[in-house]
Amino acid sequence: MIPVLERTMVAPNIHNLRLQAPDVARSAKPGQFVILQAEEDGERIPLTISDWDAEKGDITVVFMQVGATTGKLALLKAGDSIPTAAGPLGNPMELGNFGTVICVGGCYGIASIYPIARALKEMNNRVICVVEARSSFLFYWQEKLRKTSDEMIFITRDGSLGRRGHINNLGSIIPSIKGGVDRVIINGCNYVMMRGCEETRPLGIKTIVSLNTLMIDGTGMCGVCRVTVNGSNKFACVDGPHFDGHEVNWDELSSRRQAYLREETVTLRTSAPEKER
Amino acid sequence: MENSTSPAPKKMNLQRVEMSKQKPEVRRQNFDEVAFGYTPEEAMAEASRCLDCKKPGCVGNCPVEVNIPDFIRCIKAGDFAEGIRIIRQKNCLPAVTGRVCPQEEQCEGGCVFAKRGGQIAIGRLERFLADWEASQGINTGSIKKPRPTGRKVAVIGGGPAGLTVAGDLIQLGHQVTVYEALHKVGGVLVYGIPEFRLPKRIVRREVDYLTSLGVEMVTSYVVGKTRTVDSLLEEYDAIFVGSGAGLPWFMEIPGNNLNGVYSANEYLTRMNLMKGYTFPSVQTPIKQHHRVAVIGGGNVAMDCARTALRLGAEAHIVYRRSRQELPARLEEVENAEEEGVIFDFLTLPLACLGNENSWVTGLSCQKMELGEPDASGRRSPVAIPGSEFVMPVDAIIYAIGNSPNPLIPSTTPGLAIGRKGNIEAEEATGKTSKARVWAGGDVVTGAATVILAMGAGRKAARAIHRYLQTLEEE
Numbered sequence: 069m070i071p072v073l074e075r076t077m078v079a080p081n082i083h084n085l086r087l088q089a090p091d092v093a094r095s096a097k098p099g100q101f102v103i104l105q106a107e108e109d110g111e112r113i114p115l116t117i118s119d120w121d122a123e124k125g126d127i128t129v130v131f132m133q134v135g136a137t138t139g140k141l142a143l144l145k146a147g148d149s150i151p152t153a154a155g156p157l158g159n160p161m162e163l164g165n166f167g168t169v170i171c172v173g174g175c176y177g178i179a180s181i182y183p184i185a186r187a188l189k190e191m192n193n194r195v196i197c198v199v200e201a202r203s204s205f206l207f208y209w210q211e212k213l214r215k216t217s218d219e220m221i222f223i224t225r226d227g228s229l230g231r232r233g234h235i236n237n238l239g240s241i242i243p244s245i246k247g248g249v250d251r252v253i254i255n256g257c258n259y260v261m262m263r264g265c266e267e268t269r270p271l272g273i274k275t276i277v278s279l280n281t282l283m284i285d286g287t288g289m290c291g292v293c294r295v296t297v298n299g300s301n302k303f304a305c306v307d308g309p310h311f312d313g314h315e316v317n318w319d320e321l322s323s324r325r326q327a328y329l330r331e332e333t334v335t336l337r338t339s340a341p342e343k344e345r
Numbered sequence: 346m347e348n349s350t351s352p353a354p355k356k357m358n359l360q361r362v363e364m365s366k367q368k369p370e371v372r373r374q375n376f377d378e379v380a381f382g383y384t385p386e387e388a389m390a391e392a393s394r395c396l397d398c399k400k401p402g403c404v405g406n407c408p409v410e411v412n413i414p415d416f417i418r419c420i421k422a423g424d425f426a427e428g429i430r431i432i433r434q435k436n437c438l439p440a441v442t443g444r445v446c447p448q449e450e451q452c453e454g455g456c457v458f459a460k461r462g463g464q465i466a467i468g469r470l471e472r473f474l475a476d477w478e479a480s481q482g483i484n485t486g487s488i489k490k491p492r493p494t495g496r497k498v499a500v501i502g503g504g505p506a507g508l509t510v511a512g513d514l515i516q517l518g519h520q521v522t523v524y525e526a527l528h529k530v531g532g533v534l535v536y537g538i539p540e541f542r543l544p545k546r547i548v549r550r551e552v553d554y555l556t557s558l559g560v561e562m563v564t565s566y567v568v569g570k571t572r573t574v575d576s577l578l579e580e581y582d583a584i585f586v587g588s589g590a591g592l593p594w595f596m597e598i599p600g601n602n603l604n605g606v607y608s609a610n611e612y613l614t615r616m617n618l619m620k621g622y623t624f625p626s627v628q629t630p631i632k633q634h635h636r637v638a639v640i641g642g643g644n645v646a647m648d649c650a651r652t653a654l655r656l657g658a659e660a661h662i663v664y665r666r667s668r669q670e671l672p673a674r675l676e677e678v679e680n681a682e683e684e685g686v687i688f689d690f691l692t693l694p695l696a697c698l699g700n701e702n703s704w705v706t707g708l709s710c711q712k713m714e715l716g717e718p719d720a721s722g723r724r725s726p727v728a729i730p731g732s733e734f735v736m737p738v739d740a741i742i743y744a745i746g747n748s749p750n751p752l753i754p755s756t757t758p759g760l761a762i763g764r765k766g767n768i769e770a771e772e773a774t775g776k777t778s779k780a781r782v783w784a785g786g787d788v789v790t791g792a793a794t795v796i797l798a799m800g801a802g803r804k805a806a807r808a809i810h811r812y813l814q815t816l817e818e819e
């Protein structure tokens with residue numbers, strides 16, 4: 069059993085869950101995830117490890133309450149426990165001194181981009197964080213992100229903070245950055261990642277995305293997470309979850325993503341711009 | 346073995362005692378176990394057919410050499426406690442193997458009756474004793490508590506191979522921890538083989554027994570990720586890797602990533618491990634499919650088809666060769682036929698077809714015929730030109746095999762890996778190329794059988810024990 073240390077709502081419908089999982093915390097690297105179960109025999113869902121403390125032995129995941137399992141997770145309180153938190157799974161994000169890196173986060177991705185931004189900053193990259201949401205009250209973790217970035221840019225659908233619009237703002241943000249951009253990393257729902265990639269493709273900037281496919285085991289056993297990348301079949305859990313976004317077959321990904329979870333359309337609806345609903 | 350052409354001696358009673366089963370039309374509606382097992386009277390009647398051969402053909406055909414005539418003699422005499430004790434000397438999961446071993450190829454295939462079609466039902470008798478033991482609430486495998494040796498062993502993977510190693514080594518006084526990636530221990534026995542063939546309570550009972558002996562079970566622990574083999578070696582004296590063959594294969598045909606195309610692992614895991622068949626009482630979502638094509642002809646394919654059928658679908662087995670070549674256990678083929686699984690033999694899939702929403706709508710296939718026997722005498726299937734057709738289905742399940750998961754090989758320097766991604770290990774001992782690491786089961790052989798995995802576990806346990814006594818590698 070995995071003890072729950074803390075569960076708080078950081079923005080409407082977005083929750084922060086801190087768990088005691090010492091072995092996971094000791095091995096975690098930016099970009100890896102855990103598979104959680106809210107209860108015995110329940111669904112297994114992947115969530116990115118958004119923060120951790122190897123010494124104290126805890127990990128933090130941030131999730132959006134959309135379906136049955138996240139609904140149960142959202143009711144947890146300190147002192148409760150959950151049956152499963154297996155990880156850290158997946159490959160770590162590729163890190164290095166790239167120069168200027170834009171880290172983009174939307175919904176839960178605002179949290180999951182944080183450890184990546186932090187590591188890139190430690191490796192002396194110029195880190196620019198771009199966060200997007202429907203409205204300013206949906207932002208969270210801004211202090212943490214500010215500390216790990218050289219600049220922060222906000223995009224809101226309603227214009228309540230920063231730029232007005234959605235992720236396609238990236239197309240105008242990038243050219244405005246002096247000295248150019250060497251790499252873009254996008255975390256968030258598949259829609260945000262796909263649209264973001266459309267913006268960076270014509271600019272020829274390498275763009276890494278962290279795919280969220282359906283998963284069961286997270287170890288390469290079931291194949292439910294398969295995606296087509298650059299024409300070849302990959303298992304997101306073991307070959308990814310990070311891929312070059314310009315090589316991902318997005319249509320296939322989004323249709324596979326929606327195969328089971330009616331609730332996924334909720335995620336899409338909350339992040340797709342008005343006219344595209 | 347006796348000469349098959351000689352007439353049956355009088356004392357040979359060729360009539361196997363049938364094991365009662367749920368009626369096909371009933372069982373295709375539920376997930377309860379198909380066969381009920383022998384009553385004591387039936388078991389004794391079946392046992393009394395055994396000739397107690399001086400040179401038995403069965404024992405040598407059992408991968409773990411269960412002393413078969415001895416336990417059958419005990420059943421005949423009504424001494425079930427002694428019977429199960431004899432089995433347990435060699436086989437620590439009799440309730441499992443009695444249900445899932447391919448007996449017709451193993452013990453029963455070696456029986457003197459086999460060529461006349463009346464082989465002793467050794468598997469059923471084994472199952473009978475194991476179930477009898479469970480009904481008595483005892484475990485005759487228990488021995489007195491051994492003196493602790495102070496040595497520590499980590500077992501990676503909680504399938505039949507790993508559990509056998511754990512059971513053997515704990516009884517020799519070593520401290521054993523099993524690390525399992527999934528949230529339940531049992532390997533294929535819990536995530537693959539369905540409830541109607543192997544009730545999960547049987548596996549749980551065996552796992553609980555090991556826990557009661559002192560084996561520590563750590564679940565949701567992915568070795569290679571949560572911690573590497575090298576890191577475990579700092580804490581443990583020896584490591585056994587029994588991580589199975591869990592990487593699913595797909596055919597290289599178009600349309601594999603349509604919705605409604607599954608690997609057998611995914612399909613069965615959703616149903617078994619995640620108890621999908623009780624949806625919506627559990628959260629594992631399952632789709633209501635109407636017509637399902639299962640590609641393959643082994644046990645895994647039968648399990649998928651029979652599961653789909655129980656969920657209300659018309660289930661097809663699409664197999665490239667003919668019935669004779671089906672690699673599945675004969676009993677499961679017969680069960681599937683009785684339940685109404687439709688077999689499309691000599692049929693080769695060409696493509697998965699889908700609609701504009703990327704959902705499967707059909708499987709495009711080609712008919713095959715058996716060609717001339719090749720050098721090995723095997724007639725391989727060849728395509729009949731112009732015989733292409735589309736089978737309308739709304740789900741396709743690949744049950745064409747698995748290879749070992751690369752997770753441990755790729756994170757463990759110094760571990761020699763074979764061409765098929767398998768860990769290389771010595772046949773007799775399970776010793777790998779890496780110091781203090783042994784391996785066995787499907788991860789070494791590729792997908793095989795429960796009993797072979799257990800056999801490999803037993804050999805490795807013996808070798809590990811020898812090592813632990815001196816801490817000097819042979």
Ligand SMILES: Cc1cc2nc3c(=O)[nH]c(=O)nc-3n(C[C@H](O)[C@H](O)[C@H](O)COP(=O)(O)OP(=O)(O)OC[C@H]3O[C@@H](n4cnc5c(N)ncnc54)[C@H](O)[C@@H]3O)c2cc1C
Pocket residue numbers: 445446447501502503504505506507524525526527531532533534537538539566567568569587588589590591613644645648674750752753785786787788792793794795796798
């Ligand atoms: C659907 C199906 C039906 C079958 N039917 C039969 C049958 O009727 N008769 C028969 O004899 N055989 C049958 N088999 C084959 C048989 O189940 C296997 O040969 C046997 O289970 C192999 O045992 P194992 O211990 O080597 O591996 P497994 O049973 O595969 O167990 C390996 C375990 O290791 C775990 N693991 C993997 N990687 C890691 C890691 N990195 N860290 C920690 N844990 C890890 C896995 O989660 C798994 O629990 C069937 C197989 C399937 C899939």
Ligand code: SF4
Pocket residue numbers: 406407408409410411413436442443446448451452453467468471796
């Ligand atoms: S373990 Fe399998 S092969 Fe051996 S006697 Fe039992 S059923 Fe037969």
Ligand code: FES
Pocket residue numbers: 282283284285286287288289290291292293294303304305306
């Ligand atoms: S989640 Fe099962 S293979 Fe990736």
